[in-house]
Amino acid sequence: MEIAKPYLLFLGDVQDQLAAKTAMGIVDWRPEWCVGQLRLAGCKADTGLPDLTIAEAVAKGAKTMVVGVANAGGVLPDHWVTEIVAALEAGLDVATGLHKRLNAIPSIAGAATKHHRKLHDVRFSDVSFATGKGTKRPGLRLLTVGTDCSVGKKYTALALEREMHKRGLSCDFRATGQTGVLISGRGLALDAVVADFISGAAEWLSPDNDPRHWDVIEGQGSLFHPSFAGVTLGLLHGAQPDAFIVCHEPTRATMRGVKHPLPSIAEVIERTVLEGALTNPQIACTGIAINTEHLSEEVAMSYLKETAEAHGLPCVDPIRTGVAPLVDELIRRYGR
Amino acid sequence: MEIAKPYLLFLGDVQDQLAAKTAMGIVDWRPEWCVGQLRLAGCKADTGLPDLTIAEAVAKGAKTMVVGVANAGGVLPDHWVTEIVAALEAGLDVATGLHKRLNAIPSIAGAATKHHRKLHDVRFSDVSFATGKGTKRPGLRLLTVGTDCSVGKKYTALALEREMHKRGLSCDFRATGQTGVLISGRGLALDAVVADFISGAAEWLSPDNDPRHWDVIEGQGSLFHPSFAGVTLGLLHGAQPDAFIVCHEPTRATMRGVKHPLPSIAEVIERTVLEGALTNPQIACTGIAINTEHLSEEVAMSYLKETAEAHGLPCVDPIRTGVAPLVDELIRRYGR
Numbered sequence A, B: 001m002e003i004a005k006p007y008l009l010f011l012g013d014v015q016d017q018l019a020a021k022t023a024m025g026i027v028d029w030r031p032e033w034c035v036g037q038l039r040l041a042g043c044k045a046d047t048g049l050p051d052l053t054i055a056e057a058v059a060k061g062a063k064t065m066v067v068g069v070a071n072a073g074g075v076l077p078d079h080w081v082t083e084i085v086a087a088l089e090a091g092l093d094v095a096t097g098l099h100k101r102l103n104a105i106p107s108i109a110g111a112a113t114k115h116h117r118k119l120h121d122v123r124f125s126d127v128s129f130a131t132g133k134g135t136k137r138p139g140l141r142l143l144t145v146g147t148d149c150s151v152g153k154k155y156t157a158l159a160l161e162r163e164m165h166k167r168g169l170s171c172d173f174r175a176t177g178q179t180g181v182l183i184s185g186r187g188l189a190l191d192a193v194v195a196d197f198i199s200g201a202a203e204w205l206s207p208d209n210d211p212r213h214w215d216v217i218e219g220q221g222s223l224f225h226p227s228f229a230g231v232t233l234g235l236l237h238g239a240q241p242d243a244f245i246v247c248h249e250p251t252r253a254t255m256r257g258v259k260h261p262l263p264s265i266a267e268v269i270e271r272t273v274l275e276g277a278l279t280n281p282q283i284a285c286t287g288i289a290i291n292t293e294h295l296s297e298e299v300a301m302s303y304l305k306e307t308a309e310a311h312g313l314p315c316v317d318p319i320r321t322g323v324a325p326l327v328d329e330l331i332r333r334y335g336r
Helices: A017-029 A054-059 A078-089 A106-114 A153-166 A178-184 A195-205 A229-239 A265-276 A297-311 A324-334 B017-029 B054-059 B078-089 B106-114 B153-166 B178-184 B195-205 B229-239 B265-276 B297-311 B324-334
Strands: A007-012 A034-039 A064-067 A093-096 A119-121 A140-146 A171-174 A214-217 A243-248 A284-290 B007-012 B034-039 B064-067 B093-096 B119-121 B140-146 B171-174 B214-217 B243-248 B284-290
Touching: A007 A017, A007 A078, A017 A034, A017 A064, A017 A178, A034 A054, A054 A078, A064 A078, A078 A093, A078 A106, A106 A119, A140 A153, A140 A229, A140 A265, A153 A171, A153 A178, A153 A214, A153 A243, A153 A324, A171 A178, A195 A229, A195 B195, A195 B229, A214 A229, A229 A265, A229 B195, A229 B229, A243 A265, A243 A324, A265 A284, A265 A297, A284 A297, A284 A324, B007 B017, B007 B078, B017 B034, B017 B064, B017 B178, B034 B054, B054 B078, B064 B078, B078 B093, B078 B106, B106 B119, B140 B153, B140 B229, B140 B265, B153 B171, B153 B178, B153 B214, B153 B243, B153 B324, B171 B178, B195 B229, B214 B229, B229 B265, B243 B265, B243 B324, B265 B284, B265 B297, B284 B297, B284 B324
Parallel strands: A007 A034, A007 A064, A064 A093, A093 A119, A140 A214, A140 A243, A171 A214, A243 A284, B007 B034, B007 B064, B064 B093, B093 B119, B140 B214, B140 B243, B171 B214, B243 B284
Antiparallel strands: none
16 A cells, blocks of 8 residues: 555644644654645644645645544544545545545545545555565564553654664665554554454565665554554564664553553563564664653653663663664664 | 354365365264254265255254355355355355355345345454453463464363363353354454454453353464464463463474474463463463374373473373363362
8 A cells, every 4th residue: 555645634623733643743754745734614733734725735736635633533524524525526545544434435435436536544454465474584674662552663663764764774664553654655554454464464564675675664562562462473573673672651650551560671672582583583672762751851861871771772762862873773783 | 243053064065074174073062053964966075964955954943054164265156155045045044164255245145134144254253342451350261272273272172161061160162263163153263353452352252250160262373373473462361361271283393384393382381371471470381282193092192191291281182082181180270
């Protein structure tokens, strides 16, 4: 699945900035792909991009309208449906990460068929995957793993890709979640794949490549999360990373959505090496990424320093300090 | 999903006994649910049950026609479709483990709607599961795990259920694969569940129960299998077993479908305890089940004896020796 660029970002009439998180992510990471935003009357979110009508966006070359907002209760309001149909009629494809399939809405499905436009429901996968083979593939791979869900695995991977490109390294961000797919215009929401094909889908996502090329693969869940560890393990086996970065949020008391305590960074390193060795015996932890947003500057900087010393690995906050030390370490270990 | 009993077993016109493996499994484990078999001209398989027409089966009280055969190439032959439609018209539900959904065949879907019959495609799941919670549930649980796929996990679980019933223990076999679902008339093909919900589906499959009741849960894959370990881990976390049995086939050189060597029984015990402790810190291996079909009686018996001694656990071949020592051990550890 490759989503045609550039994008018009649809914000609907959401009531706060948080509901437009996906659109904000696209603007943060792929500003060059965004021609503008489409907001309906009463919208309280703003990406800072120019407000465009559908016709103006088409005139500026837009190829896809991305519904970059979360819809309350999973219901697509009728007046959003009207705009989506109008976009299809004007010649745009439409991509969403909504809970409801666009194809399940007859007026949208009908307009897409009539105007030969593509609908991208990135929460769903219709690809037929093979089961994982576990055979080592050429190319270098890095996977971001976590002590928990939502600790910065996607952000860290995107920051690594940006920094690696800046250094002239050959690399690609490989999205495994719906927001990542919309940000990168391709990839796969791995949690939507049928269980038998998790590792096969991860293999498909990161195919054979040049021996010096890096795939920077967005991690999912945590090996220690009782809801999602199966996805995490299947992704680890299919990704067969050479290097991994542990992502962590130090103020969180229990894992997201359950009552279990977070594992330590050391436990995640040990378990990831133990399990990852099945498909790549050379797997190694090459750094740590901490989300220190809830710490003061002083506490954050000393936490990063202590964590680096405790594990003998570079430790950064991708937002506060950037990820340059993580890329230095990759070059030191694997060359360029 | 609960499949209505008793069954008429449809064998079609398959060319050997192996193609009727599912039907044979149902007859082996649930003879009391089978009123007879329906074979078409040229069929070379035989379950030993009386041959019945659809009308005769209905007269004997049959509620569901089970298509208990594998169809070559995943294609449902037209003359099978004719029989399935006839069964629906005669008032039977139809259950299959085929690769193709019955509902995707218009004449079958139409007949089911018209005659208000149920179609059970056990390879597919339409249930909306919650994500796993990881909270310990009341009741005792046993999971069969394996060094590989297809090493006797289903057979061992069914044999344990039968032996436990004989001893007057309260227990239920919980199917997690399509054949197991058809054999037990309920359950879930776990490998068909969307990845995000593996452990949640396993929790759904084995709900809260009486503190002395055993769920004997059919395992899937292997924590060491690069294609399927994600499913295995999600099932382990959702099943949260108190006890597990390791199943093994000692003559196999590489894991099914891949080039990886099999792990040792000791490695499987250690890894299962390590990972399973996340949702049940009391998890323990209570026995070993070996498929010795490729060994002579003498070699098999000494292999079982040596394996038992090496691990300090009862070790049986469910077919050659029965599983009584495994149930003895459960009673010794957990009472009755």
